[in-house]
Amino acid sequence: MDLNGKKEVDFTVPLSPSTTATVKILVPAIRSQGLNLLPWASTYVLAGLLHRLDIQPPPPSDDSEVPILELGAGIGLVGLVASMLWNQRAVLTDLADIVPGLTANIEANAVLLKQHQGSASAGALDWNEPDRLVLDGGRVLEAGSSKANVIIAADTIYDEDxxxxxxxxxxxxxxxxxxxxxxxxxxxxxxxxxxxxxxWELLEGVGLVAVGEGKEEAEEIGGASWDDEKLCEWSVWKWKDSEVNMEG
Known part of the structure; x- marks a missing residue:
């Protein structure tokens, strides 16, 4: 998205057919893996799509560390919306140099999160070392003992690896x-x-099955244009045990 030099942007996203929330996103002037850390079309599409999906996360246990996990969070918009929508804690993860920006966006929306019974934290999760998540502050979570009931990821495929x-x-x-x-x-x-x-082949290969899919085009916001392909594809996956129908 071309922000015309602005360092922050407000995204108004639906939490239900009749309720919206305006999330303030601070845009850090950094690059990661050769890309500017900016709002991308698929991030906005997924944030606006979540309330339409028939996803009902179970109540997290008292010792649950990552009820909702966002991978490749970037600016953190999707994870923040997910936390407010499902009233559960979201852990927004990316590479270590991006975590301070995620923490800043969590803090910028602290009041909004509380209003919607959500909460969030940030952490570093390097996909080259996927078993270890380092929360902002230094606490380490291990994949062997911490699991997420919902994982969300937007625009995480831009390299052959x-x-x-x-x-x-x-x-x-x-x-x-x-x-x-x-x-x-x-x-x-x-x-x-x-x-x-x-x-898709790899997801199916580890035992997941798509239970919903569709395409959405990102709308322009406040006259700002997206610096990317606006047509996005989304899909919802579950472990292969029973089929369910999803509406998008």
Whole structure:
């Protein structure tokens, strides 16, 4: 998104057909893996889509560390919305140099999160070392003992190595319960269609099945244009045990 030099942007997203929330996003002037850390079309699409999906996370246990896990969170918009929508804690993760920006966006929306019975924290999760999540503050969570009932990821396929890395991380952190869900969204960039096909094959290969899918086009916000492909594809996944129907 072209922000015309602005350092923050407000996103108004639906939490229900009749309720919206305006999330303030601070945009850090950093780059990660060669990309500017900006709002991308698929992030906005997924944030606006979540309330339409028939996802009902189970109540987290008292010792649950990551009820909702966002991978490749970037600016953290989707994780913040998920926390407010499902009234559960979300852990927003990315590479270590991005975590301070995620923490800043959590703090900027602290009042909003509280109003909607949500909470969030940030942490570093490197897909090259997917078993270890380091929370902001230094506490370490291990995939062997901490599981997420919902994993969300937007625009996480922009390198030929990403499908294998992403699926390896998902398979370690997604809880095995019947209500566990993965929600993933990506822009339909021509250059990465092969990687998207590989992603689906790998997800199916670890025992996940798609229970809903569709396409959405990102709307312009306040006259600002997206610096990316606006048409995005989304899908919802569960472990192969019973089929359910999803509406999008």
């Amino acid at each position: 990403h499908p294998k890395m992403l699926v390896g991380t998902i398979s370690r952190w997604l809880a095995r319960g019947p209500q566990a869900r993965l929600v993933i969204t990506y822009p339909l960039r021509v250059a990465y269609l092969e990687q998207i096909r590989e992603l």
